[in-house]
Amino acid sequence: MSGSVTPEAAAAAAQLGAIPEGLSVPPGAGPSLQPTIFELSRPGRGGGKVAHPPADALDRIPASALRAAPPGLPELDEPTVARHYVNLSRLNYSIDTGFYPLGSCTMKYNPKVDEWAARLRGFASLHPFAPDETAQGTLQLLWELEEALAAISGMAAVTLQPAAGAQGELTGILMVRAYHRARGDADRTEVLVPDTAHGTNPATASMAGFTTVSIPSAPDGGVDLEAFRAALGPRTAAIMITNPSTYGLFERRVVELLEMTHAAGALAYMDGANLNAIMGHFRPGDAGFDVMHFNVHKTFSTPHGGGGPGAGPVGVGVSLTPFLPSPRILREPDGTFRLERPGERPASIGRMRSFVGNVGVLVRAYAYILAHGGPGLTRVSEDAVLAANYLRRRVGESFEIPFDRTCMHEFIASAAALKRETGIRTLDVAKRLIDHGFHPPTIYFPLTIEEGMLIEPTETESVETLDAFADALAAIAREAREAPHLVTAAPTTAPVRRLDEAAAARQPNLRWRPAAGSVTPCPE
Numbered sequence: 001m002s003g004s005v006t007p008e009a010a011a012a013a014a015q016l017g018a019i020p021e022g023l024s025v026p027p028g029a030g031p032s033l034q035p036t037i038f039e040l041s042r043p044g045r046g047g048g049k050v051a052h053p054p055a056d057a058l059d060r061i062p063a064s065a066l067r068a069a070p071p072g073l074p075e076l077d078e079p080t081v082a083r084h085y086v087n088l089s090r091l092n093y094s095i096d097t098g099f100y101p102l103g104s105c106t107m108k109y110n111p112k113v114d115e116w117a118a119r120l121r122g123f124a125s126l127h128p129f130a131p132d133e134t135a136q137g138t139l140q141l142l143w144e145l146e147e148a149l150a151a152i153s154g155m156a157a158v159t160l161q162p163a164a165g166a167q168g169e170l171t172g173i174l175m176v177r178a179y180h181r182a183r184g185d186a187d188r189t190e191v192l193v194p195d196t197a198h199g200t201n202p203a204t205a206s207m208a209g210f211t212t213v214s215i216p217s218a219p220d221g222g223v224d225l226e227a228f229r230a231a232l233g234p235r236t237a238a239i240m241i242t243n244p245s246t247y248g249l250f251e252r253r254v255v256e257l258l259e260m261t262h263a264a265g266a267l268a269y270m271d272g273a274n275l276n277a278i279m280g281h282f283r284p285g286d287a288g289f290d291v292m293h294f295n296v297h298k299t300f301s302t303p304h305g306g307g308g309p310g311a312g313p314v315g316v317g318v319s320l321t322p323f324l325p326s327p328r329i330l331r332e333p334d335g336t337f338r339l340e341r342p343g344e345r346p347a348s349i350g351r352m353r354s355f356v357g358n359v360g361v362l363v364r365a366y367a368y369i370l371a372h373g374g375p376g377l378t379r380v381s382e383d384a385v386l387a388a389n390y391l392r393r394r395v396g397e398s399f400e401i402p403f404d405r406t407c408m409h410e411f412i413a414s415a416a417a418l419k420r421e422t423g424i425r426t427l428d429v430a431k432r433l434i435d436h437g438f439h440p441p442t443i444y445f446p447l448t449i450e451e452g453m454l455i456e457p458t459e460t461e462s463v464e465t466l467d468a469f470a471d472a473l474a475a476i477a478r479e480a481r482e483a484p485h486l487v488t489a490a491p492t493t494a495p496v497r498r499l500d501e502a503a504a505a506r507q508p509n510l511r512w513r514p515a516a517g518s519v520t521p522c523p524e
């Protein structure tokens with residue numbers, strides 16, 4: 001750390017709390033906050049490069065469709081518009097500008113060739129209501145993607161409809177409900193969920209009308225078998241297991257868990273969010289899972305941070321195939337493809353989403369899978385596990401590692417000891433990482449770990465990047481002992497300082513309002 005406080009950083013700090021004595025900020029660090037485009041507007045200013053509509057254009061529009069007053073658009077010259085949006089984009093932290101070690105998100109990198117594939121006109125311009133005869137290429141791609149996901153997972157059949165992992169869970173658990181009802185087994189009202197599960201698991205169970213029973217973890221981080229046995233019974237409809245778990249640990253007792261589940265007449269759901277770690281090594285279908293979801297945006301491109309939609313295909317074993325959402329994509333004996341007709345498969349739980357799913361995301365997933373091939377996907381998982389274990393050892397030099405055994409694609413570190421010694425918490429460490437040039441990892445999740453950080457490097461980061469991240473964490477641990485005010489004041493290089501995150505979530509202020517008496521075109 002060298003240099004003096006920049007005027008922008010000082011101004012931002014003054015806005016949100018003073019920079020403490022003796023604190024220095026690298027020169028030019030961090031872009032600054034931008035005025036809104038309405039504040040930049042000046043009446044009468046404009047580029048005027050766009051041809052004006054014909055004089056009688058308004059006469060051709062029915063009066064009922066005309067607005068009473070002009071829409072109050074900002075007026076700016078073209079360079080100001082371009083700079084405004086480029087400067088805004090520089091406030092973003094992105095995978096194309098730096099490493100982000102968020103756990104429970106798996107893949108981060110988005111191969112550019114997958115973007116190219118998704119933008120091909122035949123896919124991108126296809127109308128959702130296009131008749132099957134004119135959509136053969138897209139239907140074939142989707143059908144082949146279902147086949148590929150079935151091969152990767154060992155499941156019998158796949159639906160691509162759900163819009164995200166959470167909706168995939170709901171789809172899967174609704175199929176479980178339909179299965180038990182079809183057998184006249186109406187007393188199964190409970191879904192067992194380990195306490196390390198993602199919040200969407202219990203939410204799914206309750207949305208589908210079940211009661212969630214939380215199962216504690218054993219000291220080794222896996223599901224506590226005795227607690228599981230005690231909770232399992234004739235009321236159990238399903239268990240939901242995340243494997244590898246959100247601790248980044250492979251569930252060693254998965255065979256026993258599935259045997260006990262099936263012996264009790266219940267079904268086993270696998271949360272496949274962490275599939276990135278096990279491809280080519282563990283197929284949930286082979287292990288006996290009855291249903292699972294894939295987060296294609298966590299395993300096969302379009303990663304989190306893209307801001308767009310994801311997709312949560314669901315794979316099922318033979319017992320649940322009749323209940324798959326409709327319409328399925330069917331291949332006719334002559335090799336053509338069509339969508340199932342309404343009512344063609346009466347046991348179906350029906351439609352979960354409009355059309356056939358988030359097709360653009362699915363095209364990226366298809367491109368990713370074909371680009372790697374089977375051996376390539378196995379290598380992806382092996383590299384992800386290798387990178388996570390390397391980083392686990394390096395981070396372990398400065399922070400505790402609660403489960404210090406071979407991890408899968410992610411691992412947990414904890415600042416609990418540092419907090420006892422210095423008062424510095426995980427939140428402070430995360431904020432200080434921003435000043436060291438890194439996006440923080442996932443923090444305080446899973447909730448069961450005191451001062452936890454869930455760190456996931458993925459297969460695509462170089463050893464130099466992993467070392468730089470571990471070095472930054474080590475430097476922060478040193479700062480916590482020698483100059484804690486640097487850590488508690490962080491971030492100092494970001495355009496804003498510490499924000500009240502609870503207020504931001506509970507009372508979001510999403511609307512800009514002009515200052516009283518301002519000349520902006522946007523009236524209050």
Ligand SMILES: *Cc1c(COP(=O)(O)O)cnc(C)c1O
Pocket residue numbers: 104105164165166167197198200201242246271273274295310312
């Ligand atoms: C991300 C995640 C989910 C939810 O998936 P979305 O695609 O974000 O809806 C569920 N379970 C686990 C373990 C996850 O990491």
